[in-house]
Amino acid sequence: MSRNFKEQLADIRAFAFDVDGVLTDGTLYLHPSGELLRTANVRDGYAMHRAVAMGYPVAIITGGSSESLRLRYAALGLHDLYLGCADKPSALIDFCSRHGLTPAQVLYMGDDLPDYHVMRMAGLATCPQDADSEIKQISAYISNFDGGHGCVRDVIEQVLRLNGLWGPSANGLMQ
Secondary structure, eight states, rough: OOOHHHHHHTOOOEEOSSSSTTOOOHHHOOOOSSSEEEEOHHHHHHHHHHHHHOOOOOOEOOOOOHHHHHHHHHHOOOOOOTTTOHHHHHHHHHHHHHHHOOGEEEEOOOGGGHHHHHHHHHSSSETTOOOOHHHHHSSSSOOSSSSTTTTTHHHHHHHHHHHOOTTTTGGGGOO
16 A cells, blocks of 8 residues: 655655746746846745755755856755756765665655656655646655746645744744
């Protein structure tokens, strides 16, 4: 008998996220300098920062490779940044190896076909509400939020709440 999503959350010890379409709404702005600009949701950022502070490794696994991505996620305390990544399953294996984890302990959120194989490997595959239909079919959980609009906070908050690590007085930390 398969376990439901809420039961599977108890096994999660780490998070991994795609960027475009998950941490952003997928819109890219072309700057005259040639750099691709993205918008980011501050609540998603807060949730990732909080997860790291609570001892959860958090990885970014994305085909995007701009310096602004590296700066944004490094500023949130993320050290596992797989930018310009063409082989997402190998990145997940490396991430797990670096932290003494198995893929079964990782929640991965992706939104489109480049995430398909890595999502099949992860212990808990999740996606934003506006993900590709094939990604939705393999996801154990589809957030009520679109990419770039709180879907990352949604899944992180659920895991941290389950473990008593979210809320105004969780571990004495103020929100």
